[in-house]
Amino acid sequence: MxxxxxxxxxxxxxxxxxxxxxxxxxxxxxxxxxxxxNPQEALIALSDTSVFVSPADVFNKKDKTAILVDVxxxxxxxxxxxxNAVNVPxxxxxxxxxxxxxxxxxxxxxxxxxxxxxxxxxNSPWLLLKQTGIENVKVMQGGYDFYKMxxxxxxxxxxxxxCWKNEIPVIDTAEFNKKAAEPTEPVAVKKPVKVIPVKKETxxxxxx
Numbered sequence: 045m046x047x048x049x050x051x052x053x054x055x056x057x058x059x060x061x062x063x064x065x066x067x068x069x070x071x072x073x074x075x076x077x078x079x080x081x082n083p084q085e086a087l088i089a090l091s092d093t094s095v096f097v098s099p100a101d102v103f104n105k106k107d108k109t110a111i112l113v114d115v116x117x118x119x120x121x122x123x124x125x126x127x128n129a130v131n132v133p134x135x136x137x138x139x140x141x142x143x144x145x146x147x148x149x150x151x152x153x154x155x156x157x158x159x160x161x162x163x164x165x166x167n168s169p170w171l172l173l174k175q176t177g178i179e180n181v182k183v184m185q186g187g188y189d190f191y192k193m194x195x196x197x198x199x200x201x202x203x204x205x206x207c208w209k210n211e212i213p214v215i216d217t218a219e220f221n222k223k224a225a226e227p228t229e230p231v232a233v234k235k236p237v238k239v240i241p242v243k244k245e246t247x248x249x250x251x252x
Contacts, residue, residue, distance in 0.1 A: 110155045162187035
């Protein structure tokens with residue numbers, strides 16, 4: 045055996061190096077995040093209205109244990125954000141630090157409420173986290189743009205007349221379709237008048 049190793053030590057060394065390279069590639073190629081929801085389960089999750097939190101509830105701090113997570117970039121966060129919010133930009137959502145943050149919240153039994161400038165900006169990060177198995181995440185309706193109006197317009201809090209729920213379309217499509225379906229009176233079409241050309245007599249010539 046020793047003689048075999050001495051004779052073939054170069055080949056054996058090369059083989060060990062190749063095995064080590066393959067092992068390293070396999071480890072480095074393993075994804076750090078895996079999706080746990082199939083497309084059908086993701087659609088069901090999107091239809092779950094219990095994951096949405098009213099901005100009025102956030103403003104009144106109904107859930108004092110919840111942590112607000114601002115998914116906007118750091119520049120927008122610096123210019124203004126909800127008090128005590130934590131900034132986790134979308135591009136850093138799956139960094140090891142961010143994942144550890146969400147997992148620590150889950151262990152402590154706390155909810156994370158995501159918000160962006162508008163609700164749409166927070167919906168996608170919420171779904172991505174949901175797909176990776178993070179359940180303790182909700183979305184603030186209306187977003188930061190709507191939240192900023194609450195201290196100015198107290199009637200939104202008292203009456204519950206939240207504009208993000210009661211958006212009025214510019215065009216009333218139902219009324220438009222109704223009128224389009226109504227029978228219309230036939231328009232009278234004038235018969236074309238036939239023009240008969242008058243034959244002009246030729247002059248016999250001459251003059252005065």
